[in-house]
Amino acid sequence: MLTNAFRKYLQQLTPISDKEFDDTVDFFKEQVLQKGDFFVTSGKVCQQVAFINSGTFRVFYLNEKGEDITSCFCTSNNFTTSYKSFILQQPSSLSIQAIEMSEILVIDYEGLQHLYSGYLTWQKIGRVLAEKEYIVMEQYASVLSNETAKEKYLRLLMEQPCIIQKAKVEHIASYLGVTRRTLSRIRREISI
Amino acid sequence: MLTNAFRKYLQQLTPISDKEFDDTVDFFKEQVLQKGDFFVTSGKVCQQVAFINSGTFRVFYLNEKGEDITSCFCTSNNFTTSYKSFILQQPSSLSIQAIEMSEILVIDYEGLQHLYSGYLTWQKIGRVLAEKEYIVMEQYASVLSNETAKEKYLRLLMEQPCIIQKAKVEHIASYLGVTRRTLSRIRREISI
DNA sequence: ATCAATTGAGGACATTTGTCCTTTATTTTA
DNA sequence: TAAAATAAAGGACAAATGTCCTCAATTGAT
Numbered sequence: 001m002l003t004n005a006f007r008k009y010l011q012q013l014t015p016i017s018d019k020e021f022d023d024t025v026d027f028f029k030e031q032v033l034q035k036g037d038f039f040v041t042s043g044k045v046c047q048q049v050a051f052i053n054s055g056t057f058r059v060f061y062l063n064e065k066g067e068d069i070t071s072c073f074c075t076s077n078n079f080t081t082s083y084k085s086f087i088l089q090q091p092s093s094l095s096i097q098a099i100e101m102s103e104i105l106v107i108d109y110e111g112l113q114h115l116y117s118g119y120l121t122w123q124k125i126g127r128v129l130a131e132k133e134y135i136v137m138e139q140y141a142s143v144l145s146n147e148t149a150k151e152k153y154l155r156l157l158m159e160q161p162c163i164i165q166k167a168k169v170e171h172i173a174s175y176l177g178v179t180r181r182t183l184s185r186i187r188r189e190i191s192i
Numbered sequence: 193m194l195t196n197a198f199r200k201y202l203q204q205l206t207p208i209s210d211k212e213f214d215d216t217v218d219f220f221k222e223q224v225l226q227k228g229d230f231f232v233t234s235g236k237v238c239q240q241v242a243f244i245n246s247g248t249f250r251v252f253y254l255n256e257k258g259e260d261i262t263s264c265f266c267t268s269n270n271f272t273t274s275y276k277s278f279i280l281q282q283p284s285s286l287s288i289q290a291i292e293m294s295e296i297l298v299i300d301y302e303g304l305q306h307l308y309s310g311y312l313t314w315q316k317i318g319r320v321l322a323e324k325e326y327i328v329m330e331q332y333a334s335v336l337s338n339e340t341a342k343e344k345y346l347r348l349l350m351e352q353p354c355i356i357q358k359a360k361v362e363h364i365a366s367y368l369g370v371t372r373r374t375l376s377r378i379r380r381e382i383s384i
Numbered sequence: 385a386t387c388a389a390t391t392g393a394g395g396a397c398a399t400t401t402g403t404c405c406t407t408t409a410t411t412t413t414a
Numbered sequence: 415t416a417a418a419a420t421a422a423a424g425g426a427c428a429a430a431t432g433t434c435c436t437c438a439a440t441t442g443a444t
Contacts, residue, residue: 063338071337084330087323116316123315124308130322131279137329138276141263144336145369146255149431169392177337182431184393341401361422374401376423 002030005077006051006105013128016121024115024122028105033098039080040096045089046082047109053077055102056166060174061094070175072140073099073163080104083133099166149178150186194222197269198243198297205320208313216307216314220297225290231272232288238277239301244268247294248358252366253286262367264332265291265355272296275325291358341370342378 003025010016028051033039040046042061057080059072071094074080085092086109107115115122143152153176157164164172173183195217202208220243225231232238234253249272251264263286266272277284278301299307307314335344345368349356356364365375 069337071333083323084327087327116319120312120315123312123319127308127315127319127322130319130326131275134322134326134329135276135279137326137333141329141333141336144333145261145263179432180392181394181433185431188393371402372422373403373424377401379422380424 002053002103003028003105005053009051009077010125013132014121014124016125020119020121024119027111027115028107031104031106033102033104035098035100037098038095039098039104040082040085040092040094042092042095044091046085046092046094048106049079049081049086049112050104050106051077051079053103053105055104056099056162057096057102058099058167058171059094059096060171068170068174070167070171073160073167073175075160075162079129144177149176149182150189152176153183153186153190194245194295195220195297197245201243201269202317205324206313206316208317212311212313216311219303219307220299223296223298225294225296227290227292229290230287231290231296232274232277232284232286234284234287236283237281238274238284238286240298241271241273241278241304242296242298243271245295245297247296248291248354249288249294250291250359250363251286251288252363260362260366262359262363265352265359265367267352267354271321336369341368341374342381344368345375345378345382 006025006028007016007021010021031050033055039048039050039057052074054076056076057074058070059074059080059082060068060070063069074096080096082092082094082096084090085094089109112122112126116126117123143155147155153172156172156176167175169183170180173180176183178186198217198220199208199213202213223242225247231240231242231249244266246268248268249266250262251266251272251274252260252262255261266288272288274284274286274288276282277286281301304314304318308318309315335347339347345364348364348368359367361375362372365372368375370378
């Protein structure tokens with residue numbers, strides 16, 4: 001059953017009874033995306049949140065110079081969405097693209113608002129997830145401002161080794177906030 | 193009355209009835225901090241959230257090299273806390289210090305959890321605030337990775353001009369992610 | 385299997401930023 | 415007010431990173 005990992009994930013956020021889970025899980029729809037498919041497209045309002053059962057996503061945007069900047073890689077057993085766009089219901093500056101075949105559970109904005117207003121548990125899940133996303137973003141900002149490109153690369157290597165294999169060099173480079181040239185230097189230093 | 197701006201701020205997050213506000217506002221206690229006083233001290237678990245009625249705070253930490261890095265300036269009509277520490281009830285890596293005399297409304301962890309579990313409205317305020325903090329942090333991360341030091345300085349000049357006057361050069365520099373030397377160059381470029 | 389297209393590695397030089405200073409300006413205290 | 419302490423500006427050189435390139439390796443299609 002595709003919702004077992006999801007139930008477990010929610011349980012770890014806050015206690016949710018089997019009844020409450022079963023009553024609400026049908027607001028989420030199973031969906032399969034192929035490599036290259038977009039879950040979120042920049043310019044459109046992001047209307048959905050996905051729980052990733054399997055697969056990997058790249059979150060990116062185009063900066064003012066038109067460069068493709070990767071802000072995040074999302075892997076299985078996590079939610080993904082263009083959170084700011086979803087919260088504010090404004091056009092997304094981010095795109096989210098599957099970089100391999102991915103299976104997800106999707107809920108739309110109306111569905112989630114319905115859960116929020118009908119269930120204190122879901123209101124709490126919403127808060128706890130927002131807090132969690134905040135902490136992830138804070139960590140990301142901390143890494144951006146404190147670590148050298150080399151340290152960032154080593155961290156990625158430790159924390160998300162699959163990404164090194166699955167993502168393109170230019171995407172890893174922009175994720176780390178450096179150019180391909182600098183990433184090439186870093187890889188050289190490390191291998192020696 | 194010191195809670196009017198606070199009521200207005202909450203209203204703007206989500207509708208809260210006068211009764212609900214009056215029933216719950218007493219969980220917040222008025223407090224005055226002098227320039228240099230600490231609201232949060234790194235190493236201790238942050239047990240409080242403050243709404244800033246007046247004044248300015250600097251949020252900072254010491255990195256592995258022992259350098260004092262400013263991560264944020266907080267001004268009136270906003271909440272401030274070491275959010276990660278507060279959420280996880282773990283020792284804070286951040287300190288929060290008043291850089292001028294400041295008047296705040298303070299609630300402790302127990303009080304807030306009490307409001308969360310007793311009032312759907314407060315659970316929602318908690319979620320909406322977490323979402324808001326997320327967006328602020330995302331914006332901060334975006335600025336960190338996209339803007340040059342000069343652009344960052346000009347942004348600070350536009351968005352929080354008071355900070356330029358109130359904060360020390362080294363604190364502004366670390367906030368921008370550059371050294372004092374680079375900030376000095378930027379100021380020179382701009383003035384010419 | 386072969387050729388074209390894509391991707392990654394890395395050289396050479398320019399630019400940016402940092403480090404370590406000294407000098408100047410401002411603030412604090414006796 | 416004068417002396418001392420603190421804070422900001424900026425010079426000189428070093429180090430890091432970016433830009434623009436070429437070349438090698440890999441992948442994909444016929």
